[in-house]
Amino acid sequence: MEASVSSSSSLRRRAPFRCYCGEKPVLVVSWTPENPGRRFYGCINYWVGRKCKFFQWRDDEICEHGKVLIPEQRQRIIRLEAEVARCYRREKFYTVALAFLLVICGICVFNCMGR
Structure with a gap:
């Protein structure tokens, strides 16, 4: 049982190959009160006006x-x-x-x- 937990956790931590618009996601740090210092993958286009909704946590919840x-x-x-x-x-x-x-x-x- 423990092996499946660690393998699913390690799969979640790897960078996804491409986001919804075909770009390689970037690693970002959240500084919201709910998730301070928590890392996630997001689409680079989100910050340049093209609102791709790709999002995936890299870290476990704090x-x-x-x-x-x-x-x-x-x-x-x-x-x-x-x-x-x-x-x-x-x-x-x-x-x-x-x-x-x-x-x-x-x-x-x-x-x-x-x-």
């Missing part, structure tokens, strides 16, 4: 705790990525400022030595 935890962790990741980007910009600014000061100091030393 438990109630996961529906709370996944969006919280996603927001935390977004905040941390923004903080890293701010630190990188600040470090880049200080690196440029330090290089500029070293050039100015070098010019001053060169001018003082020439006198």
Whole structure:
């Protein structure tokens, strides 16, 4: 019995060959409150105006705790990525400022030595 469950689950996880309009479906992540982080296959034409209705879940359904935890962790990741980007910009600014000061100091030393 267990073998049939795993085989049907693995069949559902494979990408379908073609959708209803003949295109290869793309893997998309859902961020709805009901299915946060859950992956599914959908037709690429859905987002460009041709409303192909092809849809197939890749992942199993998410438990109630996961529906709370996944969006919280996603927001935390977004905040941390923004903080890293701010630190990188600040470090880049200080690196440029330090290089500029070293050039100015070098010019001053060169001018003082020439006198």
